[in-house]
Amino acid sequence: MSTVRPGEANRSEGGPERREPDPRTEAVAPAAATAPARRFATLHVLGSRELGGADRFFIRLVEALTRAGHPTLAVTRRDGPVAAQLSPEVEQLHLPLASKWDLPSRWRLTRLIARRRPDVVQTYMGRATRLTRLPRGSRAVHVARLGGYYKIRGYYEHAQAWVGNTHGICDYLRREGLPPEHVFYIGNFVPRPRAVPPEERAALRARLGLPPDAQVLFSLGRLIGKKGFADLLEAFARLPAEPGGRPLRLVIAGDGPDRAALEEATRRLGLVGRVHWAGWQDDPEPFYALADLFVCPSRHEPLGNVILEAWTHRLPVLSTRNEGAQELVEPGRNALLAPLADPAGLAEGLAALLALDASARERLADAGHATVQREHGERAVLDAYLHLYARLCDGGAPAAAAAPHAATALPPGGIPSGRER
Numbered sequence: 001m002s003t004v005r006p007g008e009a010n011r012s013e014g015g016p017e018r019r020e021p022d023p024r025t026e027a028v029a030p031a032a033a034t035a036p037a038r039r040f041a042t043l044h045v046l047g048s049r050e051l052g053g054a055d056r057f058f059i060r061l062v063e064a065l066t067r068a069g070h071p072t073l074a075v076t077r078r079d080g081p082v083a084a085q086l087s088p089e090v091e092q093l094h095l096p097l098a099s100k101w102d103l104p105s106r107w108r109l110t111r112l113i114a115r116r117r118p119d120v121v122q123t124y125m126g127r128a129t130r131l132t133r134l135p136r137g138s139r140a141v142h143v144a145r146l147g148g149y150y151k152i153r154g155y156y157e158h159a160q161a162w163v164g165n166t167h168g169i170c171d172y173l174r175r176e177g178l179p180p181e182h183v184f185y186i187g188n189f190v191p192r193p194r195a196v197p198p199e200e201r202a203a204l205r206a207r208l209g210l211p212p213d214a215q216v217l218f219s220l221g222r223l224i225g226k227k228g229f230a231d232l233l234e235a236f237a238r239l240p241a242e243p244g245g246r247p248l249r250l251v252i253a254g255d256g257p258d259r260a261a262l263e264e265a266t267r268r269l270g271l272v273g274r275v276h277w278a279g280w281q282d283d284p285e286p287f288y289a290l291a292d293l294f295v296c297p298s299r300h301e302p303l304g305n306v307i308l309e310a311w312t313h314r315l316p317v318l319s320t321r322n323e324g325a326q327e328l329v330e331p332g333r334n335a336l337l338a339p340l341a342d343p344a345g346l347a348e349g350l351a352a353l354l355a356l357d358a359s360a361r362e363r364l365a366d367a368g369h370a371t372v373q374r375e376h377g378e379r380a381v382l383d384a385y386l387h388l389y390a391r392l393c394d395g396g397a398p399a400a401a402a403a404p405h406a407a408t409a410l411p412p413g414g415i416p417s418g419r420e421r
Contacts, residue, residue: 035383036390041071043118043140045109047097047127051081051282052222053305054147057165057188058124059085064189064382066090073116075109075128085282097127100155106131113140120389126155133158141392147188148302152176161392163385166303168323184388189381190308190372196289204286208276214247217350218291218315220284220306221298223256228297228320230258230265234343235297235350237269243354248274253287255280288313293353293361298322299341307335308376311368316361318353320346334367 042065046058058074059082065072066089076083078094086092093112095105113121114135122143123129129144144159149172156162161182164170173183210216217236221227229252236250252275259277266275281287288294294310296319304324310317317335319325329335338349356364374380 035068035386038390039070040065040120040386040389040393041116041118042120042122042389043073043075043113043116044122044124045075045097045128045132046080046082046124047077047131048082048125049077049080051085051280053188053303054124055080055082056305057147058082060189060191060378061382061385062090063087064378065385068382070386071118073118075112081282097131100127100130102131106133109133110135113138119393123159126150129159130155141389143388143392146173152178161388163388166324166327168327169302186384186388187376187381188303188305188308189376189378190305190312191378193288193313194285196286200286201290204290208249208251208278210249210251210276211247214249215243215293215354216291217248217250217293217295218253218287218310219250219295219297220253220281220287221296223254223258223262225258226298226300227254227256228299228341229254229262231299231320231341231343231346232295232297233262233265233269233271233275235346236275237271238344238347239350239354241274243351248354250275251278251287251291252276253278253281253284284309288315291315293318295346295350295353296320296322296325297346298325301325304328307368308372311365311372314365314369316353316356316364317368318349328371330367330371334364334371336364 044058044062046055048055062072062074063086066087072090074086074090074092075095076086076092077097083092083094095108096102097105109131110133118140120143121132121134121140122145123132124145132142134140134142141161142159143161143163144156145163145165146156146169147165149169150156152173157178161184162173162178163184163186164173165186165188167185170183170185174180205212219229219232223229232250239248241248263277266272278287288309294315294317296304296306296317298304298320299322301322301324304319304322307317307319307325307328311334319329319335319337320340321337322340325335325337329337331337336349336353339345
């Protein structure tokens with residue numbers, strides 16, 4: 001089987017574990033570079049009604065820019081969870097952003113940009129990007145930030161620069177015909193974990209009905225097919241109930257359209273009492289603090305914010321060989337990898353993770369934590385965005401097309417696919 005254990009040479013099925021970046025993709029600003037001294041006025045637009053990975057990164061970046069003293073305006077939907085989650089220190093303005101055809105929101109956005117005169121307008125995902133058009137004569141630069149393999153035609157071509165949060169996404173953007181010299185790689189960051197007191201962990205353990213001595217395997221995400229939770233249940237059913245004499249429990253936080261089917265699979269596989277469904281969690285910190293191990297079973301994951309989050313909590317990680325994991329993971333050093341869409345292979349990977357002694361788990365977790373601090377820390381990512389803004393505002397971006405006349409129809413196109421978590 002293909003699980004990579006600590007100390008083994010890097011090898012993969014059908015390709016390298018860690019893909020080398022295309023030399024045409026620019027990683028903005030080396031880690032040692034300092035941020036530009038100037039302040040940038042930025043306007044950020046998000047049309048989502050969910051709280052997935054892209055939405056959480058939107059929150060993190062606009063809050064970080066605000067803390068760093070850059071005038072920042074967040075344009076969100078009033079009825080979405082992001083509006084409620086944002087710090088009160090961040091200035092917000094709400095627009096309906098109801099659909100890709102929401103012409104009134106598009107007109108209001110154009111007028112807002114004309115009135116506020118930001119240096120940078122940054123949009124997240126397809127709807128917000130499609131509805132954002134710079135007014136004629138605007139000095140602003142339109143940056144579209146992508147965390148997935150979204151539909152480009154009809155949504156993204158009118159931006160002036162494009163940021164992908166993985167090298168694979170940047171490669172995809174170039175293949176879709178966007179100018180390589182204006183495609184930039186900047187990764188995500190995750191916040192430092194808060195300290196979860198022992199009594200909060202104990203209360204959560206009791207609420208979930210976990211035995212006091214149980215090992216806790218944790219996973220989270222939207223309950224949809226590409227997240228691989230059906231594979232995880234099949235794999236977990238192959239493991240002993242008490243490896244090493246301790247009860248093993250799987251805790252899954254999340255919600256989605258597959259929840260009923262997954263709960264039925266839990267019953268069918270005889271896992272009632274061993275698998276605990278926690279529902280969607282706006283604050284998953286206590287679950288990470290409770291966990292002993294973390295697993296990402298995704299069949300498709302552009303980046304894998306959950307891996308970064310698990311590493312910040314110093315958890316030993318097993319992931320499938322999805323796109324994001326193959327960029328993040330050095331197999332056997334900072335995490336273990338298992339094959340995609342293969343419950344038997346995933347079970348073998350889980351068994352290998354469980355078989356690690358305490359020192360091996362600690363080494364794996366420490367290496368993951370070091371990876372986050374080195375490559376996905378808040379300061380490094382924020383500085384990379386500031387360097388990009390400086391470059392684009394100093395003449396490094398092509399001229400934007402003027403906003404079309406109000407009567408012009410939006411171009412046809414499908415709904416973008418894929419979300420981060």
